[in-house]
Amino acid sequence: MKIDKVIIQTLQMPLKFAFETSLGKLVEKDFLLIRLYADGVVGYGESVAMPYPIYNEETTGTVLHMLEKFLIPALMGRSIEHPDEVSQLFAFVRGNRMAKAALEGAVWDAYCKQKGISLARELGGTQSEIAVGVSLGIEPTVDKLLEKIDGYVRAGYKKIKVKIKKGWDIEVIRTIREEFGYDLPLMADANSAYSLDDIDHLQQLDPFKLMMIEQPLGHDDIIDHAKLQAQLSTPICLDESILSAEDARKAVELDACRVVNIKIGRVGGISEAKKVHDVCAAAGIPVWCGGMLEAGVGRAHNIAITSLSHFTIAGDTSASNRYWHEDIIAPEVILSRPGMLAVPEGAGIGYELNEKVIAKHVVAERIFE
Structure with a gap:
């Protein structure tokens, strides 16, 4: 070619x-x-x-x-x-x-x-549908956040991710659990908002039985996350810290995380993303596909990589109309059924511009x- x-x-x-x-x-x-x-x-x-x-x-x-x-x-x-x-x-x-x-x-x-051939099939994808969740930002009020969560729960999304930071964390999570119970698949994403000085504070999240807390410490850290994971019962998920399959190997060996978020752009491409997937699969570390507010083409690439067998946690690749008034692809990405996206079977990414x-x-x- x-x-x-x-x-x-x-x-x-x-x-x-x-x-x-x-x-x-x-x-x-x-x-x-x-x-x-x-x-x-x-x-x-x-x-x-x-x-x-x-x-x-x-x-x-x-x-x-x-x-x-x-x-x-x-x-x-x-x-x-x-x-x-x-x-x-x-x-x-x-x-x-x-x-x-x-x-x-x-x-x-x-x-x-x-x-x-479809991109998913060429990559070795085994899933014809993928489970998806939603990522919710920091809202003006807790009531507004609860309202949004209720809408996405009713729409059947398989995971709710909420952004947290100091002052918008413990009580917010507590209120969500009080409102929706402990059966709701719930995780928190910190985007490096904390340090090891906050161990006692972060331990207050343990009783809420979160799926994971994502990237609580420095964006380039693995070592301190291992120290923190040893003090938490909540699994840590690494995002920004994992830039390659080698980073994933080291993080797993150090027990710095028990879940990995794979983003194609963050690791440098589809080939490296597949390698990260394979490292985690061999170690028994579950993975999921995070989002970067992609438009349709990036969203299509995410769907393809998520079709690989070890993507066992619902990712952030929701329908196009979740973020956009109109998307740059046709057809737009829509839910095939509540909380699920169909993996395209057409050649390449399976969408036209x-x-x-x-x-x-x-x-x-x-x-x-």
Whole structure:
């Protein structure tokens, strides 16, 4: 498969509601849509980087720079036998995993379209449907949060994730449990809002029988999470700390976590995400797919990776209308039944682009050939 041309479009799309975490608040998502042309097919990729370096060091701007100056030149005109080769071609660039993942995802899509096979099947996916949950940000009031949870419970979502921070944690979780009981699959995501000085405070979450508490300590830490896990009965899930399969191996060996959140962009692409999955499967550590407020292309890649056998916990890849007034793909991602998404069977990601929606939100375009 020879790469002939790449088009990058910058889009700005308003979210249906403000999404707030301990890191800040987003009301609009700017992202890059990638079209990769190879031997008569077009593969689609999406950058999941935020407009500001609040989740990791990357931004939409840095991703565009790395694509233009380093990653696209490394691919242009090359013949690729298999998408797994892309990570090796990009190895000369340190970090910049979201930039790498965006372009690698387009290669995977084009490769599968050439073979006439779905991305999920090519990856070895075994599930025809995947269970999904929702991620809820920090709301203006607890009552507003309870109202939203009630709506998603009624819609059949399989997991409720709530963002927490100091001052919005113990009593919030207590109120949720009092309102919905202990059968509700509930987890808390801290986005690195705590330190080891907060052990006594975090232990107050143990009685609420959460599925997990996600990334309570530093975004780049594994060691202190091992110390904290030893003091908690609640499983720790690592997100930001796991940048590769090697990170996953070390975290498992140190008992720094008992669950891993896999995000394609965070680990540098689909190939590495599958390796993280395999490491965790061998160790018996459950995994799930986290979300980065993806539009339709990124959402489709998440569905494909989640079809792998060891994704045993409902992920964050909810329906398109959860976040967007209209999505950039057709058809949009919809629930196949309450709390479930069907894994597309069509070639590649299984969705086409909705050019009318894209045209409304494109603010820039660059062509490389």
